[in-house]
Structures are given as C-alpha cells and as structure tokens.
Amino acid sequence: MAYLSSGRGLDDYVDWKRDIVFRDTAASSAIKVFFDLAGYVVADGGQTRVRVYSPSAELIWSRGKPGPGPSEFMRLRSAVRTAGGEVIALDNAGKLVVYDSAGNYRTTLRTGLMPTYGVRLLDPSTLLISGRRAGDLDSPLLHLFDLRTGSVRSSFFTTPPHPPRFDAAYRFNGWANAAVIGRDTLAVVFALSDTLYLHRFDGSPIGKLPLRLRGFRPIRTPAPRNDSPEAEIEWRNSYTTMSDVFPGPDHSLFVQYFNEKQVELAWGLARVRLGAGGIEQEFDLPETLRLLGVSLPDYSLYFLRLDSLESVTWSVGQIAR
Amino acid sequence: MVCRTNRALSALALLVAFAGTTHLLHAQGRPAAAMTLASNVRPERTVSALWVIRTADIVACETAAAELRRQLSQHGGSLQLTVLYLGGDTAVVHSFLRRERLASARVERGTERGLRRELADRAANLRTSPPLLVLSAAGVPQRVLFADVRTPEGRRDVDRLSTELNVMLSRTPMSRDVALTYYRGGEP
Numbered sequence: 377m378a379y380l381s382s383g384r385g386l387d388d389y390v391d392w393k394r395d396i397v398f399r400d401t402a403a404s405s406a407i408k409v410f411f412d413l414a415g416y417v418v419a420d421g422g423q424t425r426v427r428v429y430s431p432s433a434e435l436i437w438s439r440g441k442p443g444p445g446p447s448e449f450m451r452l453r454s455a456v457r458t459a460g461g462e463v464i465a466l467d468n469a470g471k472l473v474v475y476d477s478a479g480n481y482r483t484t485l486r487t488g489l490m491p492t493y494g495v496r497l498l499d500p501s502t503l504l505i506s507g508r509r510a511g512d513l514d515s516p517l518l519h520l521f522d523l524r525t526g527s528v529r530s531s532f533f534t535t536p537p538h539p540p541r542f543d544a545a546y547r548f549n550g551w552a553n554a555a556v557i558g559r560d561t562l563a564v565v566f567a568l569s570d571t572l573y574l575h576r577f578d579g580s581p582i583g584k585l586p587l588r589l590r591g592f593r594p595i596r597t598p599a600p601r602n603d604s605p606e607a608e609i610e611w612r613n614s615y616t617t618m619s620d621v622f623p624g625p626d627h628s629l630f631v632q633y634f635n636e637k638q639v640e641l642a643w644g645l646a647r648v649r650l651g652a653g654g655i656e657q658e659f660d661l662p663e664t665l666r667l668l669g670v671s672l673p674d675y676s677l678y679f680l681r682l683d684s685l686e687s688v689t690w691s692v693g694q695i696a697r
Numbered sequence: 698m699v700c701r702t703n704r705a706l707s708a709l710a711l712l713v714a715f716a717g718t719t720h721l722l723h724a725q726g727r728p729a730a731a732m733t734l735a736s737n738v739r740p741e742r743t744v745s746a747l748w749v750i751r752t753a754d755i756v757a758c759e760t761a762a763a764e765l766r767r768q769l770s771q772h773g774g775s776l777q778l779t780v781l782y783l784g785g786d787t788a789v790v791h792s793f794l795r796r797e798r799l800a801s802a803r804v805e806r807g808t809e810r811g812l813r814r815e816l817a818d819r820a821a822n823l824r825t826s827p828p829l830l831v832l833s834a835a836g837v838p839q840r841v842l843f844a845d846v847r848t849p850e851g852r853r854d855v856d857r858l859s860t861e862l863n864v865m866l867s868r869t870p871m872s873r874d875v876a877l878t879y880y881r882g883g884e885p
Contacts (some may be wrong), residue, residue, distance in 0.1 A: 392786040401763065401767040401770045402763045402766070402767065403763075404757055404762070404763060404797075405796060405797075419834070421758060422758060422759060422763060435782070440760070442846075442847075442852065443849075451758070452761075495772070513746070558751050605751075605752040605753045605756045606784075606785070606789075607751055608756065608791060609756065637792065638788055638789045638791075638792030639755055639756065639789060639792050639793050639796055640792045640795060640796045641779075643797075650723075682796075682798055684798065685766055685769060685770055685798050685799070685801070688769045
C-alpha cells in the first residue's frame with residue numbers, strides 16, 4: 377500500500393502525516409471512533425466489539441458481544457472515554473455499559489432511549505446522546521444524560537418541519553448529530569436536511585444556517601411502504617444523508633454526508649466556517665474518504681480506508697496552512 | 698448507520714446442493730454458468746465456501762462477512778469463497794462485497810424456487826433458510842452452517858466456521874484421516 381496521498385480531492389487541503397495500519401480483518405465499516413490523548417476507542421457496530429487502542433494503535437483491550445446481558449449490546453452504536461479513563465459504550469437499545477480503564481465491567485445505565493444514534497462527551501458528567509425516547513415517534517433527538525444521576529436531564533432538537541408524506545422517512549431515517557463548538561454552543565446536523573442548527577448546551581436554539589452542499593440531494597419520495605429490500609435500496613440511493621459534524625481548526629467545522637450507491641456509501645466532506653454573513657465554505661468534496669473524527673488539541677483528521685482484506689488503514693493529516 | 702433490521706422476510710429457500718448437479722442453480726431466465734459446488738474446488742485440500750445470501754441479508758448490518766474475511770486471510774488460496782446470490786441484478790451483491798472487503802469472491806446467481814425444486818426431497822435434515830455457508834472439500838459438501846449472525850443460533854454456527862475449516866484443511870496425513878472420520882460421522 378502506498379498511501380499518504382490520494383485522498384480523493386483532499387490532497388489540496390490536507391497535509392498527510394502518517395498512515396496507521398490495523399492488521400484487523402474484523403473491523404467493519406460500521407465503526408465510530410473516540411479520540412483522546414490516551415489513544416482511540418473504537419465502537420465496531422458490525423462486530424459488536426468495543427476496542428481500545430494506545431496512541432500507537434496497539435490493541436489494549438476488547439470487549440462486547442451481541443446480546444442483552446452485561447457487557448453485551450443490542451447493536452453497538454458508539455463509545456466515549458471520560459477524563460478518568462472510564463469507557464462508556466452505548467447500544468441501540470439505549471443501554472450504557474461502563475468499563476474501567478482496564479476494560480473491567482463496572483456497571484450498566486439505562487437511558488430510556490431507543491433507537492439511539494450516537495454519544496458525545498459534553499463535560500465530565502454529561503453525555504450528549506442522539507436518539508429517540510422509546511416509543512415516542514415525535515421525540516426530541518438530542519438528550520443530555522447526567523452520569524451522576526444516571527438519568528436524562530433534558531432533551532431538545534425536534535425533527536425539523538417537513539411534508540407529512542415524509543413522516544416515515546423523518547422518523548426512521550432521520551437522526552441528529554452534534555459537535556461542540558465554543559464553550560457553550562453545539563453545531564447540529566439533521567440527517568435529511570442541508571442545514572446547520574446551532575444550540576446552547578441547555579438546548580435553547582440560537583439559529584440555523586443553510587449549508588448548500590454540492591453533493592446534497594434532498595429527499596423527494598416517501599419511504600417505500602412494501603417490505604421489499606430492493607425497493608428500500610433504490611429509495612435510499614435517491615437522497616443524501618447528513619451523517620456527522622466535527623469541530624475544526626480556526627473556528628471551522630467539518631460536515632460529513634453520504635450518498636448510497638447500491639449498499640456502499642460515497643462519503644462527502646465539507647469544511648465550513650461560521651462568518652458574519654452566514655456559512656463560508658472552505659471546500660466541499662462530494663466523493664472522498666470517510667472522516668472518522670478529529671482529535672484535539674492539534675485537530676488531526678483521521679480518515680478511513682477499507683480496501684484490504686487483511687487490514688484497515690487510517691490516514692492521518694492536518695489542514696494545510 | 699444504514700441497516701435494515703426490523704423487517705422479516707418470509708421467503709425461505711430450501712438448500713442445498715448435495716451432489717453437485719450442474720443444473721442445480723438457475724439464473725433468472727437462463728441457466729447459471731455450470732455452477733456446482735464441485736466446480737469451485739480444484740486442488741486437493743482446497744475448501745470451498747458457498748455463501749448463500751439474499752438481498753434481505755445484504756441490507757442487514759450484521760453478516761458473517763468479518764468471519765469470512767478472517768478465514769480468507771488465514772487460509773489464503775486454500776479457501777475459495779463463492780457467493781450464491783438468491784436475487785436478481787448482481788450489482789447489489791458486488792457492491793456489498795466491495796463494502797465488506799470481499800470483492801475477490803466469485804458471484805453466482807440462483808433462485809429460491811430452483812433450489813426448492815431441485816432439493817425438496819433432500820432437504821429434510823438440512824438447514825434450509827439463508828443466509829447459509831456450505832463448506833465443501835474436494836467437491837463434496839461437508840457442512841452447512843446457518844450464517845445469520847443476528848440470531849444466537851447463527852452466531853454459534855459462524856463461530857464454528859474456524860474449527861470446521863481447520864479440520865477440513867488439515868495438511869498432515871493423520872489429520873486428514875481424522876477429518877475423514879469426523880465427516881463420515883464417527884468420532885475422530
């Protein structure tokens with residue numbers, strides 16, 4: 377493999393620093409990664425494994441399997457690590473499993489949310505969980521979970537207005553993700569909307585700004601009513617999904633989206649800046665590598681390459697100055 | 698992520714290809730290209746894995762792909778993977794295999810109806826519901842594993858894949874004898 381370049385349009389904007397090769401046949405595309413100075417916490421939804429790596433990408437421990445029991449997950453979604461080293465993993469059924477820094481199971485917390493989409497660590501005692509209240513079709517999508525009390529403190533960000541014929545799509549394919557920008561501001565993306573929503577940490581709205589992404593295709597047809605997987609694939613191939621948002625250097629944001637082609641995902645990435653006149657775009661690359669995340673404090677960008685049977689590569693770079 | 702989890706498809710295809718009949722599997726409207734379980738197996742001590750999947754299995758997040766990657770990586774050319782797709786246009790299965798880093802697998806098309814018709818009288822004691830893994834050595838099917846890792850039974854079967862392949866691919870004469878005994882139904 378000869379990487380450290382060919383980032384499909386990214387080369388003009390990213391200084392590539394290194395490639396990290398994981399000799400890992402198990403890792404699937406359904407991964408979420410948490411980055412901190414202690415290394416990486418990988419939540420592999422495809423394999424239902426939480427894997428903790430050192431900064432040099434050595435596997436330290438690995439836990440989890442499918443199921444309802446302790447240290448088992450009903451579709452693993454995401455994981456974070458606290459400043460104290462505890463790893464907290466979230467599954468689709470709203471269960472939070474807490475491990476100590478050595479990977480020993482500590483406890484399970486119930487959020488009352490299902491389905492869930494992701495989790496971010498907002499401050500030492502607060503998780504920002506993306507998901508829906510179990511059984512509530514009109515639930516808010518973002519929830520502040522207090523680790524001290526083990527309960528949801530508040531919820532906000534309801535599904536944006538949309539035509540009624542898209543109700544099913546907005547309920548079952550509409551999720552939200554958020555990035556912390558500044559000391560008290562969240563940048564939120566909703567899966568089916570080409571818009572950036574700004575909220576305070578307490579959930580109060582600040583405003584919303586159009587993103588105007590080149591590769592974005594709005595949803596135009598309702599979700600298929602029949603049970604045909606072929607019809608569902610065709611429908612999913614017809615619109616764009618906003619997948620995530622990450623903080624960037626110099627008060628910028630990275631907004632990620634994807635278009636489905638058959639069952640593969642074509643990842644798009646835009647870098648935007650919040651200016652006085654609205655959103656200023658630094659770049660918008662409709663087909664590029666998937667950004668796994670951004671590690672602070674140096675804003676290293678980790679891109680995923682899944683093109684080898686035996687290994688997975690993360691290409692690491694920083695925005696070119 | 699974009700996974701379909703909550704829809705159960707009722708269609709159950711009957712497997713399976715015991716006997717390696719050349720007319721066993723039919724693509725829509727025309728016979729499949731001489732697709733037999735035996736045809737995948739050339740040298741001795743090569744094992745073929747036939748992964749029988751439908752579109753419904755492809756759109757599920759959890760599949761046996763990771764375990765197959767692991768086994769292909771471990772056994773190299775001794776393990777040949779063929780995907781038998783019980784569906785129409787194979788573009789979706791090629792897309793799935795690229796996504797799962799298994800793009801080198803050969804893809805064949807079959808139909809559930811064709812399988813049922815050919816195998817109805819042989820299926821009584823066989824696993825019949827896809828997704829399935831049919832393991833063959835020297836052209837002779839040896840094991841049928843249920844490959845739906847969304848179920849405890851399927852996970853148990855897929856967990857057995859490594860053991861099954863290690864026995865089938867054993868390279869010492871003694872081990873081969875053990876394997877033959879094992880697969881004839883006796884205690885090794």
